[in-house]
Amino acid sequence: MKVKVISRSTDEFTRERSQDLQRVFRNFDPNLRSQEKSVEYVRALNAAKLDKIFARPFVGAMDGHIDAVSCMAKNPNHLKGIFSGSMDGDIRLWDLATRRTVCQFPGHQGAVKGLTVSTDGRVLVSCGTDSTVRLWNVPNPSLMEPDESSNGEAKPLSVFVWKNAFWAVDHQWDGDLFATAGAQVDIWNHNRSQPINSFEWGKDTAISVRFNPGEPNILAASASDRSITIYDLRLSSPARKIIMRTKTNSIAWNPMEPMNFTAANEDCSCYSYDARKLDEARCVHKDHVSAVMDIDYSPTGREFVTGSYDRTIRIFQYNGGHSREVYHTKRMQRVFCVKFSCDASYVISGSDDTNLRLWKAKASEQLGVLLPRERKKHEYLEAVKNRYKHLPEVKRIVRHRHLPKAIYKAASLRRIIGEAERKKSERRRAHSAPGSMPNPSLRKRRIIQEVE
Amino acid sequence: MGAKVTNDDRINSIPSVEQGISEEEEMKVKKYLRGEAADFKVLQDKKLKGQLAVREDLYGKSAKAAAKAEKWLMPSEGGYLEAEGIEKTWRIKQEAIASEVDIVSSRKQYDIVLPELGPYTMDFTLSGRYMVAAGRKGHVALMDMKNMDLIKEFQVKETVRDVVFLHNQKLIAAAQKKYVYMYSDNGTEMHCLKEHGAALKLQFLNKHFLLTSINKLGQLHFQDITTGEMVGNFRTGLGRSDTIEVNPFNNVVAVGHSGGTVTMWKPTSAAPLIKMLCHQGPVTALAFHSNGHLMATSGMERKIKLWDLRKYEVLQTLPGHTKAMDFSQKGLLAAASGSFVQVFGDFSGSDKYSRYMAHSMAKGYQIQKVSFRPYEDVLAIGHSMGWSSILIPGSGEPNFDSWVANPFETRKQRNEKEVHSLLDKLPPETIMLDPTKIGSVRPTRKKERVSKEERNAEMESALEGAKKKVTLKKKTKGRSKPSKVAKKKQEAVVKAKKPFLEQQAKEEETLKKKRKRITEGENQLPKSLQRFARKVPAT
Numbered sequence: 005m006k007v008k009v010i011s012r013s014t015d016e017f018t019r020e021r022s023q024d025l026q027r028v029f030r031n032f033d034p035n036l037r038s039q040e041k042s043v044e045y046v047r048a049l050n051a052a053k054l055d056k057i058f059a060r061p062f063v064g065a066m067d068g069h070i071d072a073v074s075c076m077a078k079n080p081n082h083l084k085g086i087f088s089g090s091m092d093g094d095i096r097l098w099d100l101a102t103r104r105t106v107c108q109f110p111g112h113q114g115a116v117k118g119l120t121v122s123t124d125g126r127v128l129v130s131c132g133t134d135s136t137v138r139l140w141n142v143p144n145p146s147l148m149e150p151d152e153s154s155n156g157e158a159k160p161l162s163v164f165v166w167k168n169a170f171w172a173v174d175h176q177w178d179g180d181l182f183a184t185a186g187a188q189v190d191i192w193n194h195n196r197s198q199p200i201n202s203f204e205w206g207k208d209t210a211i212s213v214r215f216n217p218g219e220p221n222i223l224a225a226s227a228s229d230r231s232i233t234i235y236d237l238r239l240s241s242p243a244r245k246i247i248m249r250t251k252t253n254s255i256a257w258n259p260m261e262p263m264n265f266t267a268a269n270e271d272c273s274c275y276s277y278d279a280r281k282l283d284e285a286r287c288v289h290k291d292h293v294s295a296v297m298d299i300d301y302s303p304t305g306r307e308f309v310t311g312s313y314d315r316t317i318r319i320f321q322y323n324g325g326h327s328r329e330v331y332h333t334k335r336m337q338r339v340f341c342v343k344f345s346c347d348a349s350y351v352i353s354g355s356d357d358t359n360l361r362l363w364k365a366k367a368s369e370q371l372g373v374l375l376p377r378e379r380k381k382h383e384y385l386e387a388v389k390n391r392y393k394h395l396p397e398v399k400r401i402v403r404h405r406h407l408p409k410a411i412y413k414a415a416s417l418r419r420i421i422g423e424a425e426r427k428k429s430e431r432r433r434a435h436s437a438p439g440s441m442p443n444p445s446l447r448k449r450r451i452i453q454e455v456e
Numbered sequence: 457m458g459a460k461v462t463n464d465d466r467i468n469s470i471p472s473v474e475q476g477i478s479e480e481e482e483m484k485v486k487k488y489l490r491g492e493a494a495d496f497k498v499l500q501d502k503k504l505k506g507q508l509a510v511r512e513d514l515y516g517k518s519a520k521a522a523a524k525a526e527k528w529l530m531p532s533e534g535g536y537l538e539a540e541g542i543e544k545t546w547r548i549k550q551e552a553i554a555s556e557v558d559i560v561s562s563r564k565q566y567d568i569v570l571p572e573l574g575p576y577t578m579d580f581t582l583s584g585r586y587m588v589a590a591g592r593k594g595h596v597a598l599m600d601m602k603n604m605d606l607i608k609e610f611q612v613k614e615t616v617r618d619v620v621f622l623h624n625q626k627l628i629a630a631a632q633k634k635y636v637y638m639y640s641d642n643g644t645e646m647h648c649l650k651e652h653g654a655a656l657k658l659q660f661l662n663k664h665f666l667l668t669s670i671n672k673l674g675q676l677h678f679q680d681i682t683t684g685e686m687v688g689n690f691r692t693g694l695g696r697s698d699t700i701e702v703n704p705f706n707n708v709v710a711v712g713h714s715g716g717t718v719t720m721w722k723p724t725s726a727a728p729l730i731k732m733l734c735h736q737g738p739v740t741a742l743a744f745h746s747n748g749h750l751m752a753t754s755g756m757e758r759k760i761k762l763w764d765l766r767k768y769e770v771l772q773t774l775p776g777h778t779k780a781m782d783f784s785q786k787g788l789l790a791a792a793s794g795s796f797v798q799v800f801g802d803f804s805g806s807d808k809y810s811r812y813m814a815h816s817m818a819k820g821y822q823i824q825k826v827s828f829r830p831y832e833d834v835l836a837i838g839h840s841m842g843w844s845s846i847l848i849p850g851s852g853e854p855n856f857d858s859w860v861a862n863p864f865e866t867r868k869q870r871n872e873k874e875v876h877s878l879l880d881k882l883p884p885e886t887i888m889l890d891p892t893k894i895g896s897v898r899p900t901r902k903k904e905r906v907s908k909e910e911r912n913a914e915m916e917s918a919l920e921g922a923k924k925k926v927t928l929k930k931k932t933k934g935r936s937k938p939s940k941v942a943k944k945k946q947e948a949v950v951k952a953k954k955p956f957l958e959q960q961a962k963e964e965e966t967l968k969k970k971r972k973r974i975t976e977g978e979n980q981l982p983k984s985l986q987r988f989a990r991k992v993p994a995t
Contacts, residue, residue, distance in 0.1 A: 005537070005538070005539060005540055005543055005548055005552065005556065006536070006537070006538040006540065007535075007536070007537045007538075007548075007553055007556045007557060007849050008533075008535045008536055008557070008849060009535040009553075009557050009561045009564075009833040009847055009849045010532070010534065010535050010561075010831070010832055010833045010852050010854050011557070011558055011560050011561045012532075012863070013560070014602070014864065017863075017864045018864050026858075026866065026869065027858075028858045028859075029529070029855065029856055029857060029858050029862075030525075030529045030530075030857055030858070030859075031529065031530055031853070031855040031856060031857040031860075032488060032522045032525075032526075032529070032857075033487070033853070033857075034487065034488065034490055035746045035747050035785075036746075036853070036857055036860050036861075037857075037860055038663070038704050038705050038706070038707070038746075038748070038891075039663055039705075039706065039707065039882065039886065039891045040490075041891060041892055041894040041895055042663075042882050042886035042891055042894055043663070043880055043882065045886070045894050045895060046880055046881070046882055046883070046886075047880060050879060050880075391895070392895055394895075395895060
């Protein structure tokens with residue numbers, strides 16, 4: 005007879021000293037844990053609810069400007085610094101950690117319309133309606149402690165006066181060129197008081213300009229003739245252009261897929277395009293109920309933030325038709341500029357009410373240093389939530405957002421209008437000769453023509 | 457040449473060894489895969505197909521990782537009992553086993569004799585560390601089985617019919633003479649649950665925090681012990697019963713009745729999910745295998761039946777009368793009658809149970825309850841003279857999971873666990889026959905339309921069957937005349953045809969009605985608007 009029975013000595017299964025960690029034994033046998041799916045589902049549901057409970061996206065407001073904030077620029081070399089320009093010509097450098105002004109850059113006579121920082125983080129370029137471009141020295145990050153006594157005011161490195169008012173400016177990645185948008189798109193050098201190159205296609209004013217992060221010689225600009233134009237600095241004339249039905253207010257390139265860009269349009273939607281194939285948008289991002297004023301991509305390239313004239317900020321997936329998140333507060337007015345922070349965890353908005361606001365990119369994210377176990381738990385909950393996101397209850401909780409009444413009503417009105425339009429066009433199509441009234445997809449509908 | 461041959465040999469030998477390992481591993485992987493992968497070929501949506509393929513790949517990988525880690529994570533091997541020579545395992549006595557095993561294990565073999573207070577029933581916590589035993593005459597004892605010490609014993613001075621642990625050893629529920637009571641671990645009465653009435657048997661669904669009882673009137677109660685809410689209160693309508701068991705796989709509660717039926721209940725429906733006739737006489741005991749596919753029932757007609765719960769078919773019928781049964785974690789089945797305990801085991805791996813061990817107590821002991829201690833090779837027996845504990849090698853799961861049930865749990869861990877289990881408390885709706893259905897896609901409800909040919913073919917086959925079925929007895933007095941026979945045959949054909957014709961007529965009528973409605977709608981419209989009316993479908 006051979007016999008063995010289970011025999012456990014307590015010493016083997018418990019810790020030796022009270023300072024030791026408790027010993028953990030695992031057995032992944034499915035028979036030991038029944039109803040796994042139910043348990044996971046309940047966890048997903050609870051995680052979704054907890055997310056709602058902990059959703060406190062607003063971190064703080066930064067006030068100091070005495071007029072609407074019109075533009076912002078983030079310092080690529082310094083995480084907590086952000087520049088903002090306002091309609092009264094004031095430019096400020098803010099410290100996001102303390103939410104205070106570090107430094108002011110006085111000089112502009114009219115509104116500051118564009119701000120940008122060179123890639124090395126040393127030079128700040130600003131332009132405005134007073135037809136000047138000003139270059140400033142960015143204070144050293146180590147000396148960036150807010151100094152109450154001197155109230156640091158910087159002097160411009162140089163001032164370039166030009167013929168027309170400026171609407172936007174953007175600095176080249178990896179180079180010392182920058183482009184301004186005004187009556188035409190001008191390319192400037194740091195050292196020359198006159199543009200080294202000018203592009204013009206049509207007579208209308210360019211209103212935004214953005215350099216491609218991957219290919220330093222390519223830039224996209226939008227103009228008030230409802231066009232989006234792609235320029236190549238190596239060519240003497242613009243490369244491509246599309247004309248849409250409504251004006252594009254701002255453009256952002258996807259930093260991770262540099263051939264793609266997203267245009268913030270006046271018709272409440274954003275359109276993602278592939279720069280090589282402009283006859284059709286890759287994705288239409290709908291949700292805003294008023295003109296989208298500004299757009300900025302997260303450095304991860306997976307999502308972007310938009311600010312709108314309807315007083316909300318929304319965060320979209322790069323390929324999502326609807327927003328993942330909407331932020332609003334009672335006091336926030338028309339949003340003119342938004343930026344994703346360089347670590348992809350914060351969103352900064354500047355609005356008509358003279359304030360900059362700091363938001364979390366993930367509304368329920370826990371701030372501060374996480375213990376490894378905490379992080380694991382968050383990851384686990386994220387995974388189960390993702391797994392059961394299609395179940396009606398989880399979906400309902402995850403999707404639900406409280407909206408201000410005005411926006412809610414405007415959205416439902418827009419829905420009704422859209423539905424009516426659809427019905428009408430359907431009827432007209434049914435009563436006209438087949439093929440005479442094409443039904444272009446939403447991705448093509450708002451494009452009038454593409455010009456080479 | 458010689459070198460070449462050896463080379464070939466090596467080439468041949470290596471894959472065979474590898475294959476052997478991979479087969480063994482495959483078996484392990486299969487355990488962790490939790491069922492077959494879905495068939496993606498029928499899917500139209502390419503994007504979804506891609507996503508699901510990635511997901512399925514991930515499952516395969518994690519199952520493989522779990523199988524690989526098994527070697528390191530689960531170092532302990534299970535117990536076993538092997539006969540040598542002409543020995544038979546079921547002839548081996550407990551004394552012989554006690555002399556072979558180590559001292560700590562041999563101490564798990566004992567008899568507690570309390571002749572005045574019996575018969576006894578008992579319950580273990582999930583980790584098998586604590587046991588509560590209750591005598592019919594009101595004696596309740598709470599014991600720590602690891603150190604073999606008595607934590608608390610008290611006399612409730614009333615009949616106690618059953619006792620169960622709630623979510624941990626801090627709370628006990630006892631079915632007493634008139635009501636169900638809840639006690640803390642130091643014997644304080646916490647609650648008196650009057651709604652349950654004079655409960656005969658209690659069960660606790662630990663994932664749902666539901667205390668389930670069946671009372672003298674055959675009423676089944678489900679009470680949520682966290683909120684006190686009575687989730688379900690159902691009349692079984694099949695008379696008094698004291699056999700009730702929870703299927704650990706899906707937490708469906710099965711009740712065995714005196715008519716030989718077994719009904720399965722969930723707290724959210726007043727009708728049983730399943731009603732199956734298992735025995736000719738009253739059902740005396742029920743037990744569920746932990747994988748949820750196997751149920752053992754025993755009836756008064758001296759039969760133990762093993763059921764496949766996926767097909768609701770008998771797998772095996774064993775002879776023997778049984779008062780109490782229990783499945784161990786490793787799938788051994790203990791069945792007791794009178795003072796004799798038999799243990800059956802499935803050693804062929806094909807769900808064929810055969811004798812494994814046997815143990816007879818002193819003559820005259822009436823066994824009331826058998827219960828395997830989780831994570832140990834121990835079987836506890838409650839009988840009329842107290843309770844006993846015997847060793848059944850190979851019955852318990854050798855490797856416990858600290859996050860599921862930890863026999864060495866500290867107080868802090870227990871408190872943490874309580875909080876977490878409350879957070880993960882399942883709603884009663886999650887009790888269903890197939891719990892893996894949660895999160896799966898509901899099949900389309902659209903009925904398939906039967907084509908005319910199909911219906912005709914069906915009718916033909918039915919007619920053929922009807923014709924063949926007609927068997928006529930030889931009768932006298934002219935009742936077997938050819939004309940009468942022909943008439944009878946025709947009648948059978950007409951009878952078989954009737955339902956098909958009726959259904960056809962019904963469908964035609966609905967179609968006619970539909971058409972009429974459409975044309976009527978057209979007629980009601982003024983002439984100028986009639987062109988906008990929906991066109992009649994062309995059929």
